[in-house]
Amino acid sequence: MKTSIRRATQSAAALTLGALALSACSAPPAENSSKEAGKNYTGCIVSDAGGFDDQSFNQSSYSGLQRAEKDLGITMKKAESKAKADFTPNLQQMMTAKCNLTITVGYLLSDATKAAAAKNPSAHFAIVDDNQIKADNVKPIIYDTAQAAFLAGYTAAAQSKTGKVGTYGGINIPTVTIFMDGFADGVKYYNEQKGKNVQVLGWDKAKQTGTFTNSFDIVQEGTKATNNLIDAGADVIMPVAGPLAQGTGDAALAANKGGKDVSVIWVDSDGVETAPKYKSVILTSVVKKMDKAVEDVIKADLDGKFSNEPYVGTLENAGTDIAPFHEFDSKVSDETKKEIEQVRKDIIAGKIKVESKASPKS
Secondary structure (H helix, E strand, O other): OHHHHHHHHHHHHHHHHHHHHHHHHOOOOHHHHHHHHHOOOEEEEEOOOOOOOOOOHHHHHHHHHHHHHHHHOOEEEEEOOOOHHHHHHHHHHHHHOOOOEEEEEOHHHHHHHHHHHHHOOOOEEEEEOOOOOOOOOEEEEEEOHHHHHHHHHHHHHHHOOOOEEEEEEOOOOHHHHHHHHHHHHHHHHHHHHHOOOOEEEOEEOOOOEEOEOOOOOOHHHHHHHHHHHHHOOOOEEEEEOHHHHHHHHHHHHHHHHOOOOOEEEEEEOOHHHHOHHHOOOEEEEEEEOHHHHHHHHHHHHHOOOOOOOOEEEOOOOOOEEEOOOHHHHHHOOHHHHHHHHHHHHHHHHOOOOOOOOOOOOO
């Protein structure tokens, strides 16, 4: 009798274990389910003339698509533009590839994206750094970078030894001048708080005039603009010109070898991570989290939640910020760090109003 009971118990246990094993086999992880859904989805990207290795906004946006390929299991296609004339054919190439969502990178792609969206109403698009297109199938990915640039301007003023800091742009367009506005206001706020008179070279916010290279792809123009600012006395310089920041980095390295003490504020991505060659001169970076935004937009589309409502990166949602000081961490005083953190809190709380004509309108 006891033997029968024991055998029955063992059989029941075996059945239970078998059921658990089958249950485990039939319940794949959520990540696998997501990747399964992504098998029939194609995410695409078209760069501007800076290309995907610009160590700036094209590269960061492309990184987001690569992350989506890895995390969501989607198919990825890309088209790199070498000139403005490539925009339309590259977008047509993506439409021929039956892309579910196509990311276009940069304000300069606005017209081509608008035209492609009108011709392909069933396809979805997202454009980085532009909010001009009003269409049901186009989602803007934009940033109020004036907020983070304000922090960078305050930092630059606090670190300057010459009492002069500088900035220059690639092309005079809103997604460039928004950085320059915030930077200038950050310096102004520092002066007001500290009773100082740090000057901003290369940009006059009131007049909306300043130094521009009229290029995003001729690195030597960045070197030239930077050398002019250094010669005028600037010792902290923020280029807002995509790949031309490499020219600024080269000029700063050369100046420092010659006995000067020049540092750089990178933009779009954390320059220490994307351009480590210049890490010894990068004070901080004004970062736009484009990689995360791109992946988030693709995931929402994959989940059937696409909308044309703009994604707006701010200090509050961490869509934009300044990067860590990295190799400059010991050179930035604890006092300055505390002040920067307070300024960040005050901007988020609305106590400090950061205003630019180019800021996204909510």
